[in-house]
Amino acid sequence: MSVTVEIHPDDFDPWASVQQAEQAIPAQARGAASVFVGRMRDFNEDETVTGLFLEHYPGMTERELERIVAEAEARWPLLGCHVAHRVGEVRPGDALVLVATWSAHRVAARDACSHILERLKHEAPFWKRERLADGSDRWVEQNTPGT
Template identity: 55%
Template sequence: MSVSLHPKPFDPWTLVATHQAGVAAGRFGATAVFVGTMRDFNEGDDVRAMTLEHYPGMTEKHLEAIVAQARERWTLEDCLIAHRVGAIEPGEPIVVTAVWSAHRREAFEACRFLMEELKHRAPFWKREALADGGTRWVEKNTEG
């Protein structure tokens, strides 16, 4: 299992490939990956940038608990969550979740579970910089 927070841009595909190199070869037949990228719009407004705040230590513990719950529900070989924090620009990856399992159903279901639980439970706060010069805190996440 790997949970990490990144204050600078990252390449999600490199993180997945690097992590997969450490997963026991032959133990998995399926890998499910989700990559979330910052949009340049939200709630009908143009968005120029976003700042993603968190509580160091607490946020990682929440993410680790979500992974532990997934591992209790499904038979998984490994999981990965990498998430941006700090200043983010449109087009930059914000999050990657990946799951390795013997079978595709478990990989798909667990990967979606990680992402949905992360969006609803992990302590992150988003402040958007709007094209009109204003800023606002995002009060709710968009539906999956």
């Protein structure tokens, strides 16, 4: 199983990242790929957001992402998994998070992708601070529900 975990301090192209990771998966076996790309919105809780600062815990963040992927690997028959996350100063429209999973069949790929994303949001040490239109900053206290 091919696993890659990346922390990006600068803007990255999630689709190019997926294509590159896919090269490591045996072409004849990869019947299904599931990809989630999350980008920064320009609004949150009814307010305009002009920028975002993403803090992480270097070392622990990578270990937690690897642990979450290993948990998924133990539960579903995966061929590969690629997780990338942005840190630092982020602008609206920039990619924040990428989760891609490959399996022989669709259900494993789709369920593992969803599982990894939800665990990442609740367990991986990342924190968002929003810059509002009036120039003030606020730490995001909790993620939006998955709806």
